[in-house]
Amino acid sequence: MGTVHSQHSYHSEWNKQQQHQSRQKHQVLATLAGAGAGVALWLKYNHQADAATQQSSEDEILEKYGAHRNGLPEYTLDDVSKHSKLEDRVWVSYRHGVYDITDFIAKHPGGEKILLGAGGSVEPFWSLYAVHKSPYVLDLFEEYRIGNLAPDDVGESVRNMDDPYSNEPRRHAALKPSSKKPFNAEPPLILLVDSLITPNELFYVRNHLPVPDIDASTYELEVCDEKSEKEKVLMLKDLKKYPKHTITSTIMCAGNRRSEMTKVKGVKGLSWGQAAIGNAKWSGARLCDVLKDMGIEDGKTDALHVQFEGLDTDPANMPYGASIPIEKALDPHGDVILAYEMNGEPIPRDHGYPVRVIVPGVVGARNVKWLGRIIVSKNESDAHWQQNDYKGFAPNVDWDTVDFKKSPAIQELPVISAICEPLEGESVKVKNGKLKVKGYAWSGGGRKIVRVDVSTDGGKNWQEANVLESDEARHPWAWGWTIWTAEVPVLRGESEAQLCVKAVDSQYNTQPENFENIWNLRGVLANAYHRVNVKLRK
Structure with missing residues (x-):
């Protein structure tokens, strides 16, 4: 086990390095120690892969990350457990590694959730939030490395823990x-x-x-x-x-x-x-x-x-x-x-x-x-x-x-709509100068959908949807959505079109034109016009 002197020496150098950590590191490390499913960070780098690719990635993780590193002090799980509070600096372990994540916790809004895993292994949390265990996240995690876990303690925190997802229900293959x-x-x-x-x-x-x-x-x-x-x-x-x-x-x-x-x-x-x-x-x-x-x-x-x-x-x-x-x-x-x-x-x-x-x-x-x-x-x-x-x-x-x-917690949701047919990039048939478009519209708070507008030229010109299908509930108890259908004209001779849709509810709320105006760091309330680019064929 490392001496007190070696711990302080290593921490001094390590703390200097933390001053240069990028903003991106703090965002990504919200996943560490199970920062909470509510702040689950699905990184754009984590595209879904087939089973073979996923297994290859898992093998790489086991070989590369959390491995024993020469030249670092050694700590036991008892040592780690003594660092479960901010005033003592917060440590966690992962496989053979020991990590100090104090500076991250102090800045992140999910810090109190992360503290639930403080002083112990993050492996149970990553079993729950497995989506975060990607090379991109782990590369950043390794920069918080301060030591190696004692060989006798490696895996001890999860040795008898079953996969918490081993009893999941069967799901339909179409999902x-x-x-x-x-x-x-x-x-x-x-x-x-x-x-x-x-x-x-x-x-x-x-x-x-x-x-x-x-x-x-x-x-x-x-x-x-x-x-x-x-x-x-x-x-x-x-x-x-x-x-x-x-x-x-x-x-x-x-x-x-x-x-x-x-x-x-x-x-x-x-x-x-x-x-x-x-x-x-x-x-x-x-x-x-x-x-x-x-x-x-x-x-x-x-x-x-x-x-x-x-x-x-x-x-x-x-x-x-x-x-x-x-x-x-x-x-x-x-x-x-x-x-x-x-x-x-x-x-x-x-x-x-x-x-x-x-x-x-x-x-x-x-x-x-x-x-x-x-x-x-x-x-x-x-x-x-x-x-x-x-x-x-x-x-x-x-x-x-x-x-x-x-910021107040989201309760009622704003009006939204989407095009479900045709799909992005699809080649669609134009019949008598028109094409068929179909989708859904909905508004929170019991507001009824009263109109859906559809455009085939990127939002310059609009036409009202022909059919609105919903249950008979009326404002302000219209809890269900509306399925809409429209036959809309396209410009003659055009080979491509950008379809747009916007809905209007019973209080005449409608959707914003673009996402630039409503962008937010959590990507919620995404209700701008839905746009679908299609190819046209006669």
């Missing part, structure tokens, strides 16, 4: 993953608008952690009121005693269409296309009915928020969490339900079995899956995904200047 651990995927665009109701098997999947395997017969949901300290435990059979309420509601990830925003300037997050959205019928007990049974009603509580915790947890046993305003939760017309059915069937595991809270008109991140606990509180959820993620910022804000406390 296109943007990450595999945790699993996140969207259906092909050409399938997305074939039906007003999205089939369960083709509904996009957004997981932050491994999917829990829950026995419905022993499932329990805790409900508590912080002020009165009143608590109640409900089993699935208890929820089913309440009047069954069914709504049609669209759920959309805040990062839907992020891949388009990335073309303006790089952002951090999963590289979603246009299909991180789906529309389903959800059935269950109304949240307001459950809370009323506990004496929590409008005018009878001074609580401001309702918090939700899932049964999916990270290595430190911290659950996924989120919250919504109390007004939404208690409003009978807000249609917040504790759903146990999706499209007339028990909710699939990937979508929250056995119970998921459905908060219609609100960003998917608040529709907590595998619901385990409800807390009525004066305070917003303190979960990472509520406080340090799923928030929007001005285009000038970067990772060195961002302050997550200054």
Whole structure:
């Protein structure tokens, strides 16, 4: 083991090096020690590869990164464990390596999440957030290297740990993953608008952690009121005693269409296309009915928020969490339900079995899956995904200047639309001087889509879509999307066209023209005109 003198000497030199670390290093190292699925950094360098390529990459990682390095002091896991607080400098281990990540933690908004892995191995976290274990991230990680782990301690932190993703549900082959651990995927665009109701098997999947395997017969949901300290435990059979309420509601990830925003300037997050959205019928007990049974009603509580915790947890046993305003939760017309059915069937595991809270008109991140606990509180959820993620910022804000406390958590989403047919770069047939275009449109907050405009010349001229298909719900309870179809004219003799779409909701909100105006470092709220370039053939 290295002496105190060698530690101080090495730290002095190492600290000088840190002053020259680039801004990019601080952004990327948000992944270290499991900075949290909510700040998951899907780097543009991490393109999906086939199985053979992935195995080759994994072999390279094992051979190159975290390997023993000559000339560095040696530390035991006990030494590492003594550095779990900022005042002691934060150390972590990875394979044969020991790393000091103190300077990074002090600057990053996900620092408190990273501290959950402080003083131990990052390997359990990288088993959860495997998407980050890329050569690009690990190259930067190695620059924080301060020593070697004692041979007897190598692998000790994970020796008996099973793969947390070994019991994942089976997924439909049509889903296109943007990450595999945790699993996140969207259906092909050409399938997305074939039906007003999205089939369960083709509904996009957004997981932050491994999917829990829950026995419905022993499932329990805790409900508590912080002020009165009143608590109640409900089993699935208890929820089913309440009047069954069914709504049609669209759920959309805040990062839907992020891949388009990335073309303006790089952002951090999963590289979603246009299909991180789906529309389903959800059935269950109304949240307001459950809370009323506990004496929590409008005018009878001074609580401001309702918090939700899932049964999916990270290595430190911290659950996924989120919250919504109390007004939404208690409003009978807000249609917040504790759903146990999706499209007339028990909710699939990937979508929250056995119970998921459905908060219609609100960003998917608040529709907590595998619901385990409800807390009525004066305070917003303190979960990472509520406080340090799923928030929007001005285009000038970067990772060195961002302050997550200054921005409110995303709740209702803005109006959005996308073209699903034809696809980017497709050769399409022009018939009688027109071509057929089809897609979806949706607006948060229960706002109905009242018009969809389509252009074939990059947005110079527009034509209203011929057909708008939706359910019969009206503003302000129109929770579901609209499938639109348009037959639009193209200029004679043209061989190419840029198709554009913009939607208008029942409050006459419409979409911004470009992504430059709405760019943000997390790539959320990406609702600029959707543009598709196609080739024309007679």
